Amino acid sequence: MEDRSIQVNLCTSRKEKPKSDELQFGRTFTDHMFVMDYSEPAGWHDPRIVPYQKLEIDPSAMVFHYGQSVFEGLKAYKTSAGEPQLFRPEKNLKRINHSNDRLCIPQIEEEFALRAIQQLVELEKDWIPEAKGTSLYIRPFVISTEPYIGVAPSRHYKFMIILSPVGQYYKEGINPVKIAVENQYVRTVRGGTGEAKTGGNYAASLKAQELVSDSGFAQVLWLDGVEKKYIEEVGSMNVFFKIDGEIVTPALNGSILEGVTRNSVIALLNHWNIPVNERRISMEELRQAHKDGLLEEAFGSGTAAVISPIGQLTWEGEDMQVNNFTTGPVAKKLYDTLTGIQYGRVEDPFNWIVPVGSQVYSKAQ
Amino acid sequence: MEDRSIQVNLCTSRKEKPKSDELQFGRTFTDHMFVMDYSEPAGWHDPRIVPYQKLEIDPSAMVFHYGQSVFEGLKAYKTSAGEPQLFRPEKNLKRINHSNDRLCIPQIEEEFALRAIQQLVELEKDWIPEAKGTSLYIRPFVISTEPYIGVAPSRHYKFMIILSPVGQYYKEGINPVKIAVENQYVRTVRGGTGEAKTGGNYAASLKAQELVSDSGFAQVLWLDGVEKKYIEEVGSMNVFFKIDGEIVTPALNGSILEGVTRNSVIALLNHWNIPVNERRISMEELRQAHKDGLLEEAFGSGTAAVISPIGQLTWEGEDMQVNNFTTGPVAKKLYDTLTGIQYGRVEDPFNWIVPVGSQVYSKAQ
CATH class of the missing domain: 3.20.10.10 (D-amino Acid Aminotransferase, subunit A, domain 2)
Structure with a gap:
């Protein structure tokens, strides 16, 4: 998987971006998404960035019946210099594999998944809002897609990443x-x-x-x-x-x-x-x-x-x-x-910040 | 909802039916399926029987992220006279509403849902296998489809019924x-x-x-x-x-x-x-x-x-x-x-059997 490149299929027209003061949590999605499929014996394959679009899924797909799914949530922030950066994404990817293990979903290579997040966020960086407290929410998730209604781990999955520009979670900011x-x-x-x-x-x-x-x-x-x-x-x-x-x-x-x-x-x-x-x-x-x-x-x-x-x-x-x-x-x-x-306004004594353009897994962890 | 009729859109070509001795549980589905949508303020609407087909669902649909889904499982059996019949379907429909309540999914009218099952099974009755121990498995289910990744009850749902001809659950029949x-x-x-x-x-x-x-x-x-x-x-x-x-x-x-x-x-x-x-x-x-x-x-x-x-x-x-x-x-x-x-081979002292063509909710329960 290490050397596998992500196929990119850009959309032909871009959506209008919401105004910073009109952002709602989790209702608007960007122009593109990342998808990768799993089947046996191929394993995870066909990683691609494609226009954000509906999925075509069989009604018998296991996720609809037996709930075999996991997800993560993290954010991309824009610094005052306009650079997009992530906060501890390795932790989210380690956790998605912990979740995968509990749910009998095959492991995802964390280094590759981070590369996918970085490449997608880089492509969509104009979607990262800049007003105070706003960010680009990143939702990696895995769903079980085998068309089979027996109770067993699925043999087909989709790992996807979608992005949503978000405002502050509570409109009033930090309030009790x-x-x-x-x-x-x-x-x-x-x-x-x-x-x-x-x-x-x-x-x-x-x-x-x-x-x-x-x-x-x-x-x-x-x-x-x-x-x-x-x-x-x-x-x-x-x-x-x-x-x-x-x-x-x-x-x-x-x-x-x-x-x-x-x-x-x-x-x-x-x-x-x-x-x-x-x-x-x-x-x-x-x-x-x-x-x-x-x-x-x-x-x-x-x-x-x-x-x-x-x-x-x-x-x-x-x-x-x-x-x-x-x-x-x-x-x-x-x-x-x-x-x-x-947001890059104060010192990061823990090396938590991962610039979208950086190599992460080569640095000491 | 009582007087609402189910729109029927038949498929143009039928699939080949599996042989009775080659049936596997839950892998083959019939030619048609039932679908009904929920949105606010319309409530449940547009009940229809359509060709079995893939669903087009947004990647942000809530069912993929927050697991808001319920299902049921029951069977249609063919008697020796070739008549399709159900076993206590009212119990399944009562239970799906109990599940709906726990999962914050709107209630489904049970009488109408039974009518939908009956109409779909009647249409697909040639799919009910006849060999010993075989039947047509009926899978009603509800999935949350609102494109929103906030943690809250969905405001859009699909209620669907799909059918799968099945053999005996354990190939060896009743064995310890x-x-x-x-x-x-x-x-x-x-x-x-x-x-x-x-x-x-x-x-x-x-x-x-x-x-x-x-x-x-x-x-x-x-x-x-x-x-x-x-x-x-x-x-x-x-x-x-x-x-x-x-x-x-x-x-x-x-x-x-x-x-x-x-x-x-x-x-x-x-x-x-x-x-x-x-x-x-x-x-x-x-x-x-x-x-x-x-x-x-x-x-x-x-x-x-x-x-x-x-x-x-x-x-x-x-x-x-x-x-x-x-x-x-x-x-x-x-x-x-x-x-x-x-299978209609022995007396039914409890009035459990519901012929596919019968009015159920008019009989004493």
Whole structure:
């Protein structure tokens, strides 16, 4: 695969690009997409960049029936010099293969996939918006396409990359939201697929979200599937709390997705000598900390929103306000630093940034 | 919707039908399919029977990313008089709406959906094979098609019905299989999507299946996601045990799919005055019953295989043989009676059979 070149078939007319202040998350797609097919015994083959277009897929394709799919989400940012750059794309590609393993999908060569992302983003760089907080969202994904309705791993797949120019995830920028702690539904459980970025986890999450959104909650906070006591994630983000001066976040336990932003937050906190502890945290502990006045901050972390402060947690009818429903200093500093690095405004002490034109896997990792 | 007629667009050339002894499960599809679209505010609209054909779907369609999909499986059988008939289709349509509710998919009118199944099967009745144990598998399913990669319920869907002529699920007919009890992976957990027939449950199950199939096991037996002690399902079937003269099956607990065959098995056992008990069953209890010589039979139940006897259970390295690896009398009687009713060879005391040409929802239910 290493030396395989990507066939390019350019479209004849370009779409109109949306204005920066009219961008919605995930509704507009660029002029081209990347596609690569898998079948046996050929393996992954025919990598190509083609005009963005509908797929022709058999109604019996396995993805429609048995949910065998994985995806990733990352962004391309434009620096003030107009250079497009990526943030830790190797982490996403490592994770897609972790997801592939759990879902019985064949591995993708990570170096080649990064090259595909870079080549596609380079081609579409005029689609990267330039207004503050905007970026080009990159969605690599794999779907199972064998026309067979038996329950078994598919023998045909498509790996695709599509791009969508996006505004800030929350229109209001970094502002606290209300979160409902979910007691009935669960997202996943250890031994399940929680560690993998696969469709079924998100499908399972919709019902709880729907039930609370009418009451003004932005997301639900998920408890563990076994005891329904311990905190796992918030919406589709990882979650952090500042309790009595220490930052805590749920330890990876097999049912929590290892977020790239989560990993970056922990690295930054360590870099700043702010104590951070990955461990089990129960809602009861959080309630007690709130009661004692020790719950100083709470925030989610994820690629889409970067850092999303939690202004209120509601559990079993009790409203717990955090930091007077304002963004706390740690959340603010993390948001400013992460977005600063992503847009090339502040120093990148970790070598996280990957310019779209650079060779990545030749550099030390 | 009640008076809406189904537009029919017939194909111009028919495919060659496979020979009865060459049928494989789920690989051949008939000449036509049923499609109906959902969008807001129109609701479900444009029901139509069209030539079986590939779908044109946007790469950003939500089903590819967030797994919002449900499906059903039932069969059309041909009687010796050549009449096509269905087995309890109302149960499948009730269940697809139960699944729809869990997955935030709009409800489908069950009476209309049955009419669609009947009209499609009537049109394709020459595709119903006639050899022993063969049938026409019916796959209704819903996929989310909105071109949007935000995590939210889709606002566009397709409800489709495709048909596949199938042979006996196991080539060897009703013969015992070896089952491995799964200790690491889980299928789902209470509060999850286990009660719904949705892709993610099946995607989650592939890994465990793959790991044991090399060792000659046909399926895995799933334990509960909370304590990993209690028996839930076997592969994608419900499971029954005969212990000391009594039939037991795991009680529906929110993470077990309520099988139409499971329900029918319980009804038949009651009809025959054979004691049947829906309750929690631990693997430890089963091991003790086996040790005491009281584990008399074990079998799975499902639409595809009808009844699948379990000849051996392997748990924590221990092989437990059941009934000397032969089909027990209860499994045999259930298989003969269920298939007898399905093919119209034996009396149907429960009014389970629905001729393809009949009005169903006008009869007492």
